[in-house]
Amino acid sequence: VRLLVIGGDAAGMTAASLVHRRRDDAEVVVVERGSYTSYSMCGIPYLVGGVIDEPEDLVTRSPEQFRERGITVHVRTEAIAIDPDARRVTVCDLDSGDEREEPYDALLYAAGAHPRVPDLPGLAEHGYVVHTLDEGERMRAVLDSGGGIEQVAVVGAGYIGLEIAEALIDRGVGVHLIDRSPHVMKTIDDDMAEVLEDALTDLGVDLRLGEDLTAVRVGDHGGREVVTDKGCYPADAVVLAMGGAPNVALAADAGCAVGTSGALVVDDRMRTSVPGIWAAGDVVESRDLVAGLRLNVQLGTHANKQGKVAGIDIAAQPDDGDAAFPGVVGTAVTRVCQWDVARVGLTERRASELGIDIAAVSFTGTAKAGYMPEAGTVHVRMLAERGTGRVLGAQLVGTGNVAKRIDVAAVWCQLGVRVQDAQFFDLSYAPPFGGVWDLLLVAARKLTAALGLTPQL
């Protein structure tokens, strides 16, 4: 059996390794457009910021290492067409320009996503994107060269935008952070976002929210300028962090169904609608177990699990049984300006859009027992469904290394636990780690009361 993998990052290489390991008779071939395989995309802001020294530090396994294990990896090789009937893919060597055919029995399409770059004057020409390790390396080199980068405009105030903004400030570079939304991080509710906005402003970031990008241009004095509907900001470089769009085109051309999310439709074994083609990672949509919809969530955690599931299905070894990817609950964490930001499930805004009747509570607690030195501050928010009390989401913005605490709420969301039951869970306590009532238990207790459910502790 010949497995061909398009895309050599988390999903692709996970599946490639698994199939290679489980089937002696498998020939595994990977084509990757970039120079690197299996790297941590999430680590790129730390490379840009200088926390990490070398691009190679972010690489889990290099093409050479995969080759040593018997997996064929072609880097700087782009897939340009899929023929699902003949089961072959036309690929192009990006250095030589040569094209050739790669046949397959099974094809895993793990082509990832590409940065969204709106069709506005000057963006394609002047904007940096930092979506791939190659791009991150390029940006790092520009900053290291000392070539007069004193002021950068970052467009997009999501995770990546905020992480890059902080990385730049840490390097002594001034930052304009621009987003059309009235708040940073659309994935958390406004009261939580405001905590981060204050922190970013305190750090010296010039925050330009509610401003719509219109152009990037060269100004009268020869320097670049970012133009919005409300102002014009000089910038030696412009970083576009406006999210990613799944690279579906090639698969869609081959007949693979694309969902309303814009990503590829797959079943829970990661099979596309075309026989012989699996897909995994940033390019697919996943079942959102909270909202009951299908969404495109671009995260390494999902890509890794989906790669495993696809690999097991492709390898089809009787001992492996069936593997099914259950879906996601929207768990995500980051650290910005000393604040941990963690979220899961629905925001209040999103629940309202979906017509789900919820109650939400917000309050502020501490990361250690209140009487301990440096007890920290944690802003907590939790949402539950009216009537049932089912936990539908939670958010934490806090100091004191609290991000991973969201995982309890993630498990509650994934299992449909109700707040009136959640308040009784045996969660840990000791003075260095919080009060005797864990913050999520307090949230569940407050929600039980807010929803008029019992028992009200």
Add this chain to the structure above:
Amino acid sequence: VRLLVIGGDAAGMTAASLVHRRRDDAEVVVVERGSYTSYSMCGIPYLVGGVIDEPEDLVTRSPEQFRERGITVHVRTEAIAIDPDARRVTVCDLDSGDEREEPYDALLYAAGAHPRVPDLPGLAEHGYVVHTLDEGERMRAVLDSGGGIEQVAVVGAGYIGLEIAEALIDRGVGVHLIDRSPHVMKTIDDDMAEVLEDALTDLGVDLRLGEDLTAVRVGDHGGREVVTDKGCYPADAVVLAMGGAPNVALAADAGCAVGTSGALVVDDRMRTSVPGIWAAGDVVESRDLVAGLRLNVQLGTHANKQGKVAGIDIAAQPDDGDAAFPGVVGTAVTRVCQWDVARVGLTERRASELGIDIAAVSFTGTAKAGYMPEAGTVHVRMLAERGTGRVLGAQLVGTGNVAKRIDVAAVWCQLGVRVQDAQFFDLSYAPPFGGVWDLLLVAARKLTAALGLTPQL
């Protein structure tokens, strides 16, 4: 309705406050043997160590504050007999020695536990215990007085013993730490305990494990000595941290059933076997949801929840509905010598005693992504039941503020989640908080393989 509460700490004051708040017609009276109400027992080692300045810092609410709210609190007042038929309690004012009767409609018995002090020569005379805030305050005063405390023997290497040992070392006091067990912390498995033993030794603690205390005496040179079956250690003071025994005597004399654990038997509404008497906190036994037994677990988290449940049942307001304490899964955390220690469920040793057939995995990971500076070290252990794959326990010993991560395993234990499902949970990831596979997901994945279950990711 007149509620009388015996014991003014977590369980007692929680119930007292709830009943007072929910019922206008309730008269709530509390008798407490010590000087303080509602304080954090877990904070005492930090008071002894000087991390916290004043005993009052550990007090959530003082007797005066309760009185201002309309709850009658008698401190330094000990209950000495319960007459369940006449529904009255004989109490003694410890300062005046006067006795009097306190009638009740409902009695909450929340008398806590007392330190175990074996009946060995010299122990009662020379040993300090630090179970109550009064005792902690006394020990702190002795240390602060500079009265020549240069060397202390701590007997008992459980949580409190370890925390006190570290607190003493931090104050520049030498410590012999003595325990009859071959390892510290019987609540974790040996390989995990060894990590702590190395850390304690590195810190300068003189670790004397597998040694049985036989006496405390005044030696030839006039100083105190701790004697074991293997040696004799000079000590200016001896701290006994050998665990606590529930204060059941008074309730048992009144006819309340005592379970095999040695603690009071209660139903899930915290009712004892005697009508009109409820019990909560360190004095009761709780259902262990993992082992299916009833155990006495002395922790503030349970005391608080049980106090709420008892209060709701006593207040008996129709709007409150029924409250039931579901039980515990043995979640516990602490920090010792920079290492977070976290555990839940069964240890391998305990599973073996109970005849439960399990598989266990141990491995070492990092608290941040491996490529991040100061990524930390986390030793992970997880256990699951053979056949079903049900998660039965987990342990973490790690640097980098990882203790609260045990809560995910606690929820899995509480809900009977199986490792083959656990490995797919949507747990959070970003480089400051770990690798793309959360450590508990890795543990679940390894256990799925170890148990021969599918899918093996």
